[in-house]
Amino acid sequence: MGFLRAAAIVALFAIGLGAPVLAQDVTLTSRDGKVSISGKLLSYDGEYFRVDSEYGALTLDGTGVTCAGSGCPDLESYVAEFTLVGAQPMGEVLMPALIESFAEQSGMRLRRFVQDDVRFTYVLSLPKSGKAVARIGFRVSDTTDGFAEMVAGRADMVMAMREITAKEVAAAKAAGLGDMTRSARNRIVALDGLVPVVASDNPVVAISLDDLALMFAGQITNWQEIGGPDAPVYLHMLAADSGLAQQFMRDVMGRADLELAQNVVRDGTAAELVDAVAQDPFAVGISRFSELGNARLIALRGVCGMDFAASRQSLKTEDYPLATPLFLYTPARRLPKTAREFLAFLHSPAAQRVVRRVGFVDQQVGEVSIEQQGLRLANAIALAGDETPLEELQRMVDSLRPAKRLTVTFRFETGSTRLDAQSRGNVILLARLLEAGYFGGRELMFVGFSDGEGDAAVNRKIAKRRAAAVRTAVTNVATTMKASDLLLSIEGFGEALPMACDDSDWGRGINRRVEVWVK
């Protein structure tokens, strides 16, 4: 019986979508008949007409005009249509799960029309009448293709495993899609991390970023060289156009100025990669935190002995150096109402639960008490010396002990004062929480830290200035928050609480940060 009903809905859907909005001639006339615009109808989103007229592309409010001509949409049977194109890790599980949860939350029925694993469409319909409300297309490829498809006008949302490149920004701008670097054009859906993986019976538990780069450059060819068994190293990597491989090339190989070895095995998907690695005790591969399969992740080791393993917490705080936020980019044009509702849903706690449930890291803000940060404090004591005397450590512990660290942390792009992508997302995240009164009268401390290069007193000053800059960035966004609502203090402890060793670029990058503590 359920199947007959489903068949009926399919039939309805076929009729309802018989005439999708094609570029056809329309004439839109204002209600008083005085103004009239003719041209090809580009789109109709249920509220607004977009017409390619003699004056260029115009957007007109549907309530103020009447439509005449062969291209006029049937207003009654309007179905919102939008298409997501891009990165496989987002397209295969994460975004479909979010669409399914969105449909459930909005009380709509849902049917998935499947052609294959990379081409499918969701149709959302009203539960009683079965009338289709939205038709959401998916094309799963890779980040680069997603941006290209958006520029070509075939994608309304780009699923991206990396930030848009300068070249892609220019192409989007030229295509009239707006400035894709603006915060309204992209949002972080979930967090992930780039992780080296080995088989569970490989004894190696950590590797330095430098050694990892040397391995993939083919300069370390035996596990013995990094303290493992006397056996050759087999390398696995995703295809060159995947966002993950590109990030690895930029953040690991690029920093070490090394080229990828010729004998790297290229796997089609992260799942195939980890499955291949899991079966070979001498293989190492680059996967993501959300796809470990039956393989095991290995930690990143600093030369002074601190290990960083990817975990939910270290990815949220970006204390893990290879965190990779997952973005959704949208062009600067009006999206259908259902699409906008879906974008709003992505920030809800329900959506964050879905993110967690399907194996990615959510952006729910957590609090970490100082008792859970023993290792950091031990490091601070171990590295204290002339530059950071005991009094300075005591001052720090005194002010942080009654407080808890938020998982929201702010870091900067390499060699720049610009916040990195995840931190820019955190500005909006924290501002939204402040506006919602999430911290209800507690004090928020913006605590700046620096790397250990240069004079300690100067570093303290720089650290405090960074904290002030981040506080300003957050309060600028949290416009509806009254300044009197909450105490937002700043503090700078310079190089007193290092997260990583200052012996490498990435180590220094991790140390330059602004943490947020709440009490």
Place this chain on the structure above:
Amino acid sequence: MKRVYLVTGVAVIAALVAGYALLNNRNSGLRIEPQPLSEQAGVKPQPDAVEQDETSTLTQLNTPFSRPELPAALPIGGSDLASIVKKTEQDFVTPMSVSEVRYSPFGFACERRLSATKAAGAMVMLAFDAPCQVAETVTVRHKGLEFTMLTSGIGRFSVVVPAFAKQAVFEVEMPDGEVVSASIFVSEADDFDRVAVQWAGDSILKIHAFEPSVGLRHRGHVWANAPQSVLVAVQARGGYITELGGVDTTYAIHAEVYSFPTRRVQKPGVVRLSIQAEVTNRNCGKDIQAKTLQSGVNGGVSMVDLTVSMPSCDAIGDFLVLNNLLRDLKIAQN
């Protein structure tokens, strides 16, 4: 010798007389008249005994025909009676139509009963008995799982179904729309992750599970042709496939369930799941209507309606492999 005959003859005659007397005792003088029991027992009834001691209780037991009057105040009042009746109705899980009792050709009352019994591996054995529902297609439902069964020549079927929840309710719907249900508590249900695919008609969708290898003999690829047994799951060594749906008609609904004892397995890892469909001359170029069930992202069981476009008929013999309709099962480190 003569004396022997005589004795025998006397015995035979005596037996005949006795037999005659027994046969005719209803209207003969030999009939035993019933007598008051009190007199048989040799004691007088005590009609006014209200206060009872041990002796009088014994007396009563011996004199059922002359019971003393019961105390005037009965323990069951009007409202109590209503609540007891209500409770009885609540506990009555197998409704039957009793207004008019009919009988099957074999003389059994036309009742419809469904019983649920626990089986190994958090499975439930359903036994359906409806003597007047002979060779009929009925629909079995449980938490979104749905399949059809054909009743036997005496109106029965039995099937073992994986429980999708601890508090498992099973329903059987008859062609006339009547629903019979049974419920059972399956304490181990939460130890298992279950995924299912179900479809109408004869298009065959198969779940393929690729389990992390546990031992040398464990190949890890579980599907309908290598379904693995419940025993493997009970021993926490792997999962198993259950095929459901016992009718082969156009409107029959089939389901396939894969169960994995996620909460019992110690080693972390992942079970990869895919759905595969062979392109045949009957389904090529057509749309298959199907449904998937898996644990929902918000808890419970989530269902997704599917329309799968089968490849064109040049691809007959090929397999359509869909890796992303069912999420892989993740076994967390305990």
